[in-house]
Every structure is written in C-alpha cells, then in structure tokens.
Amino acid sequence: MPEFIERLMDSRKALNLPFPGTVEHISREVQMDVQLTRQMFTGIKADITKIGGISPAVFHMTHSFSSGSQMLPPYSLGAAFATNRIFMNGNVDNDGSVSGRFHYGWSPENARHTTKIQTQTTAEPGQSMLQVEHDWKGDDFSINLKTVNPSFLDGEFSAVSIAHYLQSVTPSLALGVEAIWQKPPSTAGPEETSLSYVGRYVQPTWIASAQVSPQGVLGMCFWKKLSQKVEAGVECQLISATGPMGQTKTEGTTTLAAKYDYLHSTLRGQLDTKGKLSCLFEKRLSGAVSLTFAGTLDHFKNDAKVGLGVNLEMPAFDDPSMMQQ
Template sequence: MSNKESSASSPAPSPLSPYLDAVANIFHPVASPVLNSYNLFHGWKESMGLVQPGTAENLTKEVQQVHLANWFFDGARADISKVVSANPAFQLTHTFSLGSSSRPPAYNFGAIFANANTFLHGSVDGQGQVTARANQTWSPHDISKLQAQLTNKPAQTMVQIEHDHLAPHYTFSLKSMNPGLLDGTGIHFVSLLHSIGPRLSLGFETIIQNTSVSKLETSTSYLAKLTSLPDRSAAASAALSPLGGPPIAQPFSPSWIATAQLQPSGNVQATYYQKMSDKVDVALDLQTNFQPASPLGPSQRGATATLGAKYDFRPATFRAQVDSNMKVGMLLEQRFTPAFAFLVGGEIDHARNTSRFGVGIQIESTTM
C-alpha cells in the first residue's frame, strides 16, 4: 500500500525530460568550469572584506555637510513650511528672500511628497521658473533620479536623468543632461566607484560632451577614497538586509575619510573629513588651479585650502570655516522650539575687503 501511495504521489516524467537531460549534458562541460571559477572569484572577493563605497557624486558629501558652500546665504530670508501629512510625507513650503541692491526680492513656493520608495519635489518662483526633482527607488540596488528646470530665459532650461546601481562592492552611475533622443546630443556622465579593500575604493568619472552631431569631446577624472576601517554597526546593518536574501553590504559611517580626484585639466582636489566626537566634525578641502596661457588670459598656478568645522549642540548647529584666500565665514542655526529656528551668518573677505551678512528664520507648522 505504501509503495502504491509513494508512486502515486511522485510526478510522472515529462516527455521532454530526455531532451532536456541531453541538452544539460552537452553544456555541462562548458558551464561547470565557468560557474566554479565565478564561485572561486566571488569567495575571494568576500574574503577581502569589501564594502559599499557609495556614489562618485557623493564622494565629498561629508565635507559638503561641514563647509558653508551649500548653507550660507546673504540678505534676509524666511522659510515657512506646513506639514500636511506625515505618512506619506506631504509638506508645503514658502520661501521669502531679500538680497543686496543688485538682487530683487524673491518668493518661492514648493511642495514635497515622499514615501518609502518615492520622493517628489517641485517649486515655482515669482519669475515663473519651475524646478522639479523626482527620486524613485526600485530596489535596494537601483535608484533613478530626474531633475528639470523650466524657464523663459534662453539656454537655461535643463533636464537631467540619472540612474545609480549600488552593488555590494561597487556603484555604477549614468547621468545625462539635456539628452537628445534622436541624435544623442547632450552631456553624459559615466562613473564607477569600486571597493578594492575594506578601506580603499578607486574609480573614474567620464564626461561625454556631444554638443552637436559632428563634435564629440570626452574627459575622464580619476577618483580615490580612503576611510577608516568599518565598525561593527556596518556589519550588523549588512546582516539585516531586506527581502530575506544574502547579506548586502551597506554604506558605513567611518570616523575619517580622505578623498582625491585627478581632473582632466591636471588639477587635483583632495579632501579630508574627521569626526572628532558625536558633536564635532572637521573637514579640509585642497584644490589646485593650474591653467596654461591662452587668448583668454595668462597662465595661472595656485591652490586654495579651506578648513571648516561643524558643532552640533542640542538646540543649535554652528559652522565656521577659513581658507587660504583670507576669507572667514560662519553660520549659526539656533532652534528655540522644534517649530522655530533663527539663522545668522557672516563672511569677511580680507583680500578683497568685502563682507556679506545674512539673517533668516524657519517656521514649521503642522495640522496633526
């Protein structure tokens, strides 16, 4: 009885089974060595302790978070935002700015929508200029981005499309600005950043400028990133990878980061970021400027070093920096309540005997 039940439960052989077995026997001598070689190579890479190096675009992200380039403003500014929904996140923003006498007052209205996989941001100013940004996360490895700027000013309308593929040990990115779908014109970027050890990552970024069908120019920059050793938190985040699959290497937060970029013109940009403590970050940026003589001007040989620090207190964030051109700047963000913050900043250029000053407020309201 048990033999009959076992024979009844087992599936009947398919008429195609002999043919499938014959095809498998034909390709097995070729496929087996290839698969074995791949498994050996994959095991060798895993034994090296490789990490996810991040994207080439964010190579100096930590330095940019410390320095004032992306944070400083002059004149008066007011940011008023209203949180309509928390999940999914939906927020409306109003920005009023008043600059110097050469820059008229400006108003900007924006809206932000975000959930676990999608981020949408759009804004329009008083001059009718529309900007839009969209990020879509397809999987833990693939992110697509879109940026657009629409304006009535000539040669300032822009569309940018990019895609990042974050593999366990490398990141491959494609970016295109004002792409021509029919003739392939536009400015295209191809970048690769690969981890070759637990601390060192190397890569490149190639720019392809195809301004017309008959004119094509390419230039390549070479990238290097050296960090401190990954800590245990990075290993723990990799062990908790989603979807129940194999562990995925996650970007970690090192205590220090050193980067170098060799540009096509021969100039070098080197940065160093050090996390001194939970509240203090320090960053150094060195950029050379070597230009040969041309009809536009004489040759130039020089370098600029910028040293900055960021202090995070419970109610405030203070940024300060000084560079080799005798320029000193600071920005203080004082948050009196979770819904109200006061900003004040100043910059003095001793070489040019000029100065800038900015003051602003941030107000956030919610209906919840």
C-alpha cells in the same frame, strides 16, 4: 554560469567589503557636512513649512520669502511627496521658473536601483535643463549613469553624458573613475571626452579623499572627528592650465572649515586662502521654530555680507506639545 566566475564571486563575497558610497559624494563629510558654502545666504529670508502627512507617505509644502539676496527669489513655493519607493519635489518662484525632481526606487525593500529625473525651466535663454540618471548600488560598489539635456533635434544626438564607478578594494580603501562625454550639436563645436580618477580612504575618526584628472585638476579633502561634537575638514583645489604662449599656470585654493554641534544649535566656521571668512549659526528655539545667522567677510575685497533667516514648521495634526511651543 561558468564555474570560475562563481568561484570569483564567492571569493569576492568572502572579503565582506563595505559599500563605498558614490563618486558624486566622495567628499561629502567635508563639502556637505562641515563646510557652509551650500547653506550660505545674504539678506533676510523666511521659510514656512506645512506638514501634510508623515506616514505612510510624507507630504509638505513650503512658502519661502527673501529680501536683499542676489541668489534667492523674493518668493517661491515648494512641495515634496515621498513614499518608500517614490520621491517627488517641485518648486516655482515669482519669475515663473519651475524646477522639479522625481526619484523612483525599483525595489521597495532596498535602494539598489533608483532612476532619477530632474528638470528646470526658466525664462532666461540657455538656463533650462533636463537630467536623467540611474543609480546602481551593490554590496561593495556603486554605478551612476547620467545624461544632461539629451536631444535628437536636427537628426543627431547631443548631450553631456557622465558615468561614475566606485569600488571598494579593501575595508578602508575605495577607488573609482569618472568619465564625461560632451556631444554638442555639430554647429556648436567638436565633442570632448575626459577622465578623472577618485580615491577614498576611511578610518574610524578620519577620512581622506582625492580626485585627479589628466587635464590638470587635483582636488583633495581631509575630514577629522575631533570629539563627539566637533568636526573639522580641509579642502585643497589645484588647477593647472596652459596659456596661449605655452606657459603653464597653476592656481590653488585651500579651505579650512569646522563644525560644532551644541544641544539645540550648530555653529560652522570657514576660512580660505582667498581671504574670505564665513560663519553660519543655526539655533532651534523650539520644536517648530529655528533661526539662522550667516556672515561673510572678504578681507581682500574689503566686503562684508550678513544674512538672517527664520524657519517655521507647522504640523498638520493637533500636537498639544507643539501647540504649547
């Protein structure tokens, strides 16, 4: 290795920059932890989980039932298996739709290199999917390479390929880029490419992140830890597009969310500029039983939806305390 490269690497290590996370989860504190969009549901649902093992491998099976929901199937069966290097998860519902994930860590000591495969097959045309990706997590950077529905049919390659790179430049600031290459079959249209740029600034009690693309899309998130039990976040999405007559139209949505952690429960609330107010309350009644209440009120559409869920975890071993609960 040339001497100047060794000096450059030594200087970089001397900065002691932190791991920045990933581009895909650039705003995870707001979108995954505080906001309740990913957890919302309507109707009634019940999840019964049977834990088959904990160490050295984890295995559990889940029966899920739902009624009155437009998103959840009436019944689905899921199973998961995990070790220190392998993670497998599969799900099948009453309509015959099958989905699965497989993660393989190339080193048992750390998760620097991980290959992931995700599949989904359904009876609906155009809904089946195959996704292959690889994560490379360094000391102060992360790289993700992903391809969706790769195909070599008709003697040509077609897929949606995505590349992510995120690099810490200071102890608090990380900058990155996302590149997307869409290569459909020649009969489906021309290929397209796009770039977007991301940034993330971290402080002990607040985090700000942003993603912007030259195509006219801007996303910004701000997360704040108000106290030991209270977190809040705000997300703003702006989309600017050119109409058929050449006029530029800009639309935006701002979402404000908060999360409060009690001793055995969690309350989330969310309000956006489209007039939608949502709440999600999770209560653990015991070590094995938990209840979830979800509600959404759309003021502009004069529509209200509610959901009630119960989750039961059944251990595979005889635990006197669990049996008593």
